[in-house]
Amino acid sequence: MSITTLKGSRIVIIGGSSGIGFATAEQAIEQGAHVIIAGRSKEKLMVAQEVINNNHLQTYVLDNQDTNQLQGFFKKVGNFDHLFTPGASYTLGPITATNDIAESSFIGKFWPQYYAVKYAIPFLSNSGSIVLMSGAFSQRPLKGAPAYGACNGAIESLGKALAVELAPIRVNVVSPGTIQKENEQNENRLAAYKAYKSLSLVKRPGHNDEIAHTVLYLMQNSFTTGNVLFPDGGYTYH
Structure with missing residues (x-):
């Protein structure tokens, strides 16, 4: 059997206090994993700790754009089995946007x-895995965000290159479509959810739990590496 159990494994999620990262942490803990989530907001991490309410969860405050903090974080964490990196902060704009x-x-x-x-x-198990996160704009970019589309494509290429370089550690990329946030009030986001119904084959945006399920599959299937999975409701084919 080539399916890796998550029970007893140590999983690091950078950007795990909300959204896809949080949903992944919840599902991993349900399967018996020990999860370390890191994020910028101490307040969000405290809420995550309260909601999950399990001694298999640890939290760390971390700015993932600070390489010194990243180095120190992994030294504190020590040896672990799986890494997931959904944490991101950026602004979209057209080619004429500011630098x-x-x-x-x-x-x-x-x-x-x-x-x-x-x-x-240095701390990741040779039988472990890495899951990077890009986005379906890599395959089907929309007007107004060329750098964002290019960035997602670069992450997918990085995942493939790392799978070759780091083997036997497995490296994969999850590339989700538009994900609906609960209780969203932002008019632009609500408009994006509505538009996605006509852009995807399943006629709806996705949910955090669905992407988390994909991430855990990539951690558990020991015969999958160098792949990009698109849980996007058929966005890339419609």
Whole structure:
């Protein structure tokens, strides 16, 4: 049997206090894993700790754009089995946007994942795995966010290159479509959810739990590496 059990394993999630990272932490703990989540907001981490309410969960305050903090974080964590890196902060804009906006996707999404892997390697089990996170804009970009589309494509290429370089450690990428946030009030986000119904084959945006399920599959299937999975409701094919 080539399915890896998560029971008793140690999983690090950078960006795990909310959204997809939080849903992944919840599901992993339900399967018996010990989970370490890191994020910028101490308040969000405290809420996550209260909601999950399990002694298998540890939390750390971490700015994943600070390489010194990343190095120190992994030294504190020590040896572990799986890494997931959904934490990202960026601003979208067209080709005419300011340099700061254009560079924000790589500064806030690509490089934090790149350096997280770099500093995690000394502590990551050879039988373990890494799951990076990109986005379906890599395959089907929409108008107004060329740097963001390019960033997601770069993350997917990085995942493939790392799978070759770091074997036998497995490296994969999850590339979700639009994910619906509960109790969303932002009008732009609500409009995006509505638009996604016509852009995807399943006629709806996704949910955090669905992406988390994909992430755990990539951690558990020991014959899967160098792959990009698209839990996007058929967005890339419609």
